[in-house]
Amino acid sequence: MKKYDELEYLKLSKWKKFVYRFLSFFASIPLKIWNGIKGIGRFFAKIGIGIANECKDIGHTFVKGDWKTKTSYLVMGFGNLTRGQILRGLMFLLFEIVFIVYMVIPHGGIYWLSMLPSLGKISPSGNGAYDPVLDTYVKLEGDNSFKILLYGVLTIFFIVAFIYTWRANVKQNKIAEEILRTGKPLKSGKDDLRSLVDDNFHKTLLALPTLGIVVFTVMPIVFMILVAFTNYNKLANGVDNELFHWVGMRNFKQMLTWSGSGGTSYVATFGEILLWTLIWAFFATFTNYFLGIMVAMMINKKGIKFKKLWRTVLIMTIAIPQFISLLYVSKMFDKNGIINGLLINLKLINPSQAIDFWNDTAHSGLLARVMVIVVNIWIGIPYLMLIATGILMNIPADLYESAKIDGASGIKQFTKITLPYMLFITGPYLLTSFTGNMNNFNVIYLLTGGRPTNGAASTGEASVGHTDLLITWLFKLANNKGEYYLASVVGILVFIVVAVISLVVYGLLPSVKNEEDFQ
């Protein structure tokens, strides 16, 4: 593709400019992804260099340090204790003791780590081992793959935390020595406690939220990523049925190649669902967005009365828990629902012709697909109306005044001022709402449950529907079928899709880069 410089570009006709920008956006996608990958590379390189520097510093500290510092390498907190920082010293020492005890006790850290490569040897459902002395099968207590994996991950996290703390302990010694050399006093335990509400207040504030995120999000995600490389499912659940074990890339191969069992393959199903997920997310996001803006502009128009009333009607629908409205609307459009009843009463259709909105499989369930988008508009417009109203009011009035003087019509004002302004401000929102819609479980699951059933895709994989998103499919795989390993493969793939989209779009957003501008 030919590249234009700025002045050449300005000379192009309007249509050519558009084509040029369109093409150059798509041409830049590979580069963006490549940059993203490079960024990941740089990230790891940085970590590598960081670790190397740390190691160097640890060595230096040891060589230069006095005997207190040197002892601290083995007995954490020793330096602090001998230099009078009792509180810090005790904390370090306590942590080290807890760590060592946890590692060496039976069924402690070392045990879990040693079991991690095999994920257990003795099946919980097996007959047990043959004992030649007793001449009988002895039922042994089975291993628990799930626990092994879970505590294995936990132990690794604990070890990382320990190394980090140990490093902090070494650094403390170095700093303490430096401070003592300049003849100043060290911080006492009282100072430390006081700094928790002042200098180090952020640590106090972040302790609880971070702990929650690490335990309830980070660790489960690490665990589930690992599950994608095992055969963990309902049958091999590692607790009371079979043990599960590592299978390497098998699951990804199974998901992403054409060779499937029984003539079907996951990749076809996956592709179909992914396509629909993207279509859905696109329509769900942009129909809401533009219609929401339009509704907001209608209500905001000068001369329209009862503005508050119109707004309140819409806002009320936000207040009502979504599952109620979704379930109810789902039943309204049921074959036996009010809508059909109405159509019959009006003699528009015969009772036998009642429209089965959610189960009509014609054209890959086109009717149901359109319906979920329409219902989603009904759900989403109030939010967008609120957001758009807020932003519309913030558009400086003199922009419009100067446009009017320049001779812009109402439509031109909308396309040249309102829309660009909205897009600029709401860019990040559009991105998150797109990815949010990709994972919009509630609307799909409560409205259709994924129906109408997709016969072709469902062979062997029961209950895949035309309106299923990746996320509802994931849920079904886990909840209905207990195919946990497949669910986590799907989860990882969803992550990759979302990450790629975000990476490509993120750079386009002008308002993202200037986070500090608001301060």
Added chain:
Amino acid sequence: MASVKLTKVKKVYDNKVVAVHDFDLDIQDKEFVVFVGPSGCGKSTTLRMVAGLEEISDGTVEIDGVVVNDLQPKDRNIAMVFQNYALYPHMTVYDNIAFSLRLQKMPEDLIYEKVTNAAEILGITPYLMRKPRALSGGQRQRVAIGRAMVRESKVFLMDEPLSNLDAKLRNEMRAEIIKLRQKLNTTFIYVTHDQTEAMTLADRIVIMKDGYIMQVGTPTECFDMPANLFVAEFIGAPKMNIMKTNLIKENGKYYVTPFGSKIEVTGEKGEELKKRNVEPKEILLGVRPEHITLAKPGEGITTRLEVNEMMGSELHLHVYTEDETRLIVRVPTINLTADQRTNMVFGTPLNITFEGKVMHFFDPETEKNLLLD
């Protein structure tokens, strides 16, 4: 009441931008020091380092002989007035002023006494029960000052306190600050980008540019003997005229030859040149607009008028010479007849000249004042 000493203070931001380079300054007890410079020169950063709001990358800050680098702002015994006043919007004026005293756990009756006292001095007693949003800009400014006043701290810091006010109020408040200073009798550090404020308020001015100190001196020193071209142009309004010309020496006397004319350097400047035995060479000559006078036709430097700004008591004449150098001439209105004034339009030929004792000489390469080092 304390001295402030900055030694090799440096500020480097995370993105490796150096905002302040080795800043050395010794502020005496009860001195009023003004940091002045264009935006981005590091003056506010330096002040904020003294306040403890910005980490000090290198060097030390001492207040009353104590190194305060590692102290929290609250432990430095300072008071500060912010550019946007930073009044707590949810508190009344009274509570705003009392805030710091309450944090010190001072008894309420003492607080009452101090707050009303400060309010009295600043003339904001009628507004004590109002919220800041119900006050005008000037009143808010007074509250901010009051809040700093009651702390009775060792050092009083002000970060562009007048720049959000309109011109008239600014002049009023400037006078107020001078009065306040006499009452408080403490050490002041004041940051501004306005050279007039700096000149009128300061005992000593610190002129900064790009993180470097350009000159430290009393207002008179900075005005009479600017250390370099930057200070020369920064102090004084309209700014000093700079001409590229030659310094020549004939019969032991120095002359400059701007635009074909030849003017002898006389007075102190001439003596100083002789004493230093400055080499004749190409120099940058600086003359303040108020030191240029109109000459008779045919004398001095021939120029043409470009813009005539009537300021009331004086005229600012923007003229250009034959080689298109722009100069500004400040002429008191009283020196001209009404006819003369109205006849001065675009293109009018004007002859100008200046005396030998009002010149400033700068090295074209180092931009330093030739008569200083």
Added chain:
Amino acid sequence: MKKTDSAAVQPVMKKHMGIKAANRISNTILYVILILMSIIWLIPFVCIVVQSFRVYPTGMSRYLFSHPDISFRWGFDNYINLWKSNFPKWYLNTFIIALFVAVVQTVIVLCMSYTLSRFRFKLRAPMMKFMLILGMFPGMLTMIILYQVLKDLGLALENAVPGLMLVYVASSGMGYYVSKGFFDTIPKSLDEAARVDGATRAQVLFKIILPLAKPIVIYTILTAFMAPWGDFVFAKYIVGVNPSAYNVAVGLQDWLSTSANVSENYTKFCAGGVVVAIPVTILFICLQRYYVEGVTGGAVKG
């Protein structure tokens, strides 16, 4: 447009009248659209209320309250049945969860967002990036393991209520965006002034920032309180088939989950929906102002 008496602008004057007429027509069209919209948006809720008073559940939902085959009657039967069913238990469960989440989640979110807005520490940017990436994983993925862990801890199935509380609250630190955006709009010089005035960082938070952050605190409480009323998937997965531990969403969905259930429970479901919606809606309408502020602010700040 200003009035002028010049002849030259006469045609403009005529057009001026035209604009007025056109305005009237377009306004009329807009009113029609707005009225239609309001009807469309309200109809489901009107229907649900009407059907909740319909006595006969059978025949499901083709009719609102009258049916050619059945003589029409209405009454409070559905609400009485509701009272006799598991519904009060579900309602209580949800209410307890919502209350707990509203308090704890607000505290966590405020801690997180205030810190990220005000402190510049070494790990700040990496943390925010990390949470952004973390957010790209479907949250549902974690459900599988959390269920197992909660089950081991005895906090799933019949004891799901405390388990759900824990799950809802635990990761709420990741939802810091909206309130961080709000904190970012409070001038930093207020913090600085307070610190110069002798406040510790904690005092700055409690004496200066929190009083100013009332709108966002209320917004956070409101959204935190409302979320558990609508959560379906986590609750369903963790509760399994233990009606005593259901929340309202799982319970009501269960009533409609199979077609056999539908004809039996349909009108009861409507009554349940009304009972759930009323308090939440009232709360919401009262605090609408804060909600609007939060939502618009959140979208602007991303």
